[in-house]
Amino acid sequence: MNPQDIWQTVLGDIELQISRPNFLTWLKNSQFLGKADKDDGVALVGLPNNFAKEWVKSRYHKIILGSLRNVDGSIKNIDYVVVGNNAASQIVSAARRIKSEAEAVEPQAPLIELKVDPKTNLNPRYDFKTFIVGSSNEMAYAAAQAVVRDVGKKYNPLFVYGGVGLGKTHLIQATGNEIMAAYKNRVSVLYVSSEKFINDVVWAIRNKRMDDMKKKYRDIDVLIIDDIQFIAGKAATEQEFFYTFNAFYENNKQIIISSDRPPSAIPTLEERLRSRFEGGMTVDIVYPDYETRLAILKTKMKENNVVLDEKIVELVAARVQKNIRELEGVLNKITFYEQYKKGRIDDKKLDEIINEAVQVTPKNITPNDIVKTVAEFFEVPTADMTQRSRKQEVVEPRQIAMYLMRDVLKMSYPHIGDRLGKRDHTTAIHACEKITREIGENPALNQKILLIKERLYKM
Amino acid sequence: MKLIILRTNLIEALNVVQGGIGENANLPILKSFLVRTDGGRITFVSTNLELAVECAVPGKVVESGKAAIPFSIFNSIIKNLTSERVTIGDGGNKVTITTDNYEAVVQGQDPNDFPIIPSLAEENEIFKIKTKEFKDAVSSVISSAQYSEIRPEISGVLLSMGGDAMNLVATDGFRLAEKTVTDFEDKGAASDVAVIIPLRTANEFLRIFNSAETVDVFLDQNQVLVKSDGEKVISRLIDGKFPDYKAVIPKETKTEVIADRQELINAVKLASSFSGKSNDITIRIGDNKKFLEVYSADTAIGENSYKVPVKLSGEKFSVIFNWRYILDGLKVHKTPNVSIGFNSPDKPVIIRGEGDKTIVYVAMPIKG
Known part of the structure; x- marks a missing residue:
């Protein structure tokens, strides 16, 4: 029997022997903490406050000990301890609680560290x-x-x-x-x-x-x-x-x-x-659009009390597209750089910072990886993707693979066509355009592509 | 039991135990107070199971014993009596109150059902302090405590001891007051302690202990006891961790103004009558840097502005505050002049008494 069950049994027993108000006041928030030591037979009973402790000790000790011994014969004595918890405040009826400050002032700024x-x-x-x-x-x-x-x-x-x-x-x-x-x-x-x-x-x-x-x-x-x-x-x-x-x-x-x-x-x-x-x-x-990104940058700048050239802000907003945290990161780097150098950042360094943030991923991904990942995702044979098969179920995966090759690896259209079933570059162009268009309209597709990309980057 | 007590002494004792009278639907006896005799001493006790108040009452014990008497009815009887000598007797659970020309029988409760008041051993004493010093310290910070129990850990007063000093701190998350006390006698039960005393208990400290020269403070893990010769308050402590308040107090300020405290209080009070629903007033330094302007406006009421001459070092500024917080901050100090330190419109302001380093008051502005 675990301590909780033991205590439930004991409480059930005691409840019959003392008046209900007394039970509610003194014992409702009590708990059994097990035996202090395996051998000496002293059980620990936790009570919410000192009042309860004194009262229970002087009034109910015998009843509790008796009940406990019925359950566990090895218990010879009880130690009462005050268990600090908020149960102490629960013991007092809710009516006594002070009402919350109703007219708390909304715009009042709190002390920051608290x-x-x-x-x-x-x-x-x-x-x-x-x-x-x-x-x-x-x-x-x-x-x-x-x-x-x-x-x-x-x-x-x-x-x-x-x-x-x-x-x-x-x-x-x-x-x-x-x-x-x-x-x-x-x-x-x-x-x-x-x-x-x-x-x-x-x-x-x-x-x-x-x-x-x-x-x-x-x-x-x-x-x-x-x-x-x-x-x-x-x-x-x-x-x-x-x-x-x-x-x-x-x-x-x-x-x-x-x-x-x-x-x-x-x-x-x-x-x-x-x-x-x-x-x-x-x-x-979804990914924020350009205007939103610009607005975010401007808010952040205001928050941090920094001023940057409008051109730079626009450039960052235009190029960092996929992650607001990155957006902030780039902004922080630029501000840091400008403060450190005490002057406007030069275009080369700016380019470097942005590229660092934007192009972290596609280093080791090969066209083969894309084909494999897409094929696995749609559960179609890899071979079908790279051959001239026109089976319905491979058409979409193949188009997505083309899109990804263009989007992630920046491959040329003729090359893409060549890799996926010796197709014409116009086929590749059509596929990329179609997917790009549909991502905007079809959230399910967007989600699929995100998942594929995720798998791709995890490889 | 039979006691003879002077009415004035009774009234005094009732005022003391009033603070401990509880309301508990499960335990109606908490609405009563306990009268008991120990030898020739008469003691009144009340409790709400969070705190208990005891007080010795001068009087004559004719026959010893104890009784639990409902507070409110007894209180109204005593308040309205005219005779000086009051005799209290009991039989069964009935309490009789008699004077020369008045007799009442009040249905009491079984005194054996009255909760047992916990106690703290002598070795738990942590310090002895002049009553005035102690009450001053508590009253300097108590107005800053959080009144509700939303965040239990700040609905009280922090008492922390370390080294030769003791700090009392209270905050409601918007402002904070700290009082440092050095004039006390360390009893050495504990050297480094930090406990949170519930607001209601702290209020009791202020309400009673009106005659005693010194009080002794005892602490253990979950209760605090403050006692004088005749009176005693014992209370639970709040279980929780007080926020790291030191981090809140600004280390330095950009601008510091020194002004007459009373004049500033007047200014804030006046401005308060023109402030809107959010209690906002603006405190600013104009171009000539000779005056601190306390300004408030409300579209429905009008506007006003009060200029207080100040000594200023630093830049000019303009900050919006809840006037209550500023008023409280000015009132906790006792020096004729106060120094107010500003940083920026969204950083806390710090108010100190000129020449008094023991009280520090910090308040946050309203977001502009």
Whole structure:
């Protein structure tokens, strides 16, 4: 029998022997901490405060010892200890609690170093004011706003997905912060990375404290989980998450999830979880367009109090396209360089910095790698791709391979045509143009290409 | 039990135990206070299970014993009596209150059901301090504590000891006050401690201990006890980690102004009546650098501006504040002049008393 079960038995026994108010006041928040030492037969009982300790020791010691001995005959005595936790405050009725400062002033800046909230895990640095909305993320932004207005009711769960460094974490944390602000702390928000969630589950399983873990998560009104894709394939975690999810969903509590890909594209994710994720609102954040990138750069510059030549800013915005974090990185490098050299950056160095950020990946990728990866992705034979086969199922993969060769390796059209079934360069041009056009219109295709690229870079 | 107590003494004792009277639906006895006799001493006790207050009452013990008496009814009886001598007796759980011309029988509770008050051993004493010094220190910081329990770890006053000094600190996340105390007698139970005393307990410290010269402070892991000859407050401590507040206090300031404290208080109070919903007032230094201007405006009310002569070193500036935070910051000091240090419109401001290094007050501006 584990300590919790023992204590439940004992409490059940004691509840019959003493009055209910006394039981609720003194013993409800007690816990059994096991035996102090294996042999001496002293059991440890934890109580929330000194009042409870004194009272229980003087009034209920005999009853508790008797009940404990019924369960475990080796116990000879009990030591009472005060377990510092917030249960002490729970013992006092909610009515006594002081009302929260209702007229808290919104724009009041908090003392900076006190900011990170240990309870919610949210970083207040992320807010909607600094979230720059463009066509790439306006859907996601609107959905997040709707969630703030209608917590738990409208879009539940809210599933945000998009590539690395596009602002998913910013958006979901800002949503959490906004909810905290809007509801004046009447709701409790918790932000966890999926890694933290996994660790919690592992810890709970190992220490047999699943109930604590369940309680911890179920006392929350808004649960925000970042990078959910990592829980895929971890059966116990998925199962626990599934239960937590259901508990939230049934109680109309809000769940906000982020991932680097849509639920349907997370391999090894359990089907029942997938369908639940898709049951709410799924929104994506794609690459920001030029105007958005420019706006982001300008906001960052204002934030950091730096001034750069308009031309430079435009150039950076034009060339760094795929990652906002890179965008910031490049900006920081340029500012650093200018401050260090005390003058305007020269074009060569600027080019160098940008290239460094933009062209990190395609070094060792060969045309063969592309063909192989695409073939594997679509599960078609590699041979079909490179021959003149016109089978329906190889047409799209082949076009995508052509597009990738052009996009990633900057190969010439005749060369591409030659590699993929001795085709004419016009065929290659047509394929590249078609895919480029369709990426904009067809999110599914865009997603496929992102996944292929990801695999390609992982090789 | 039979006691004879003077009415004025009773009123005093009731004022002390009032702070400990609890409200607990499960345990109605907390609405009562306990009267008990130890030899010739009479003691009143109240508790809400977070803190307990005890106080010795001068009076005559005719017959020893103990009783639990509902506070509110007893309090209103005593307040309205006219005779000086009050006799308190009991039989069963009924308490009788008699004077020359008045008699009341109050339904009491079984005193054996009254919670047992925890105690702290002598060796847990960490310091002895002049009552005035202690109350001054607590009152300098208490207005900055967070009033609600949203973040339990700052809903109290931090007491930290290290070396020869002791710091009391309170913050609500928007402003912070720190008071350094050096004039106390170290009793050596612990050298480096940092505990968080709940706000309500700290308020009790201020409310009682009105006559004693010195108080003794005892600490253990989860409770604090402050006692004088006749009075005693014991309380739980807040379990949590106080934020690293030292990091919040600016190390240096770009601009420093020295101004008359009372005049500034007037200025802020006046400006407050013109400030809008967000309580914002603007504090700025104009071009001639001779005056600090306290300005506020609201479209519905109008605008006003108050000029306070200052000594200034540094640049001119303009910062928006919540006037309450500034007013509190000015009020915690006692010196005739205060020095205010500014950095930039989004950095905390620091208020110190001129010539008094023991109190530091930091407040954040409102985002412009």
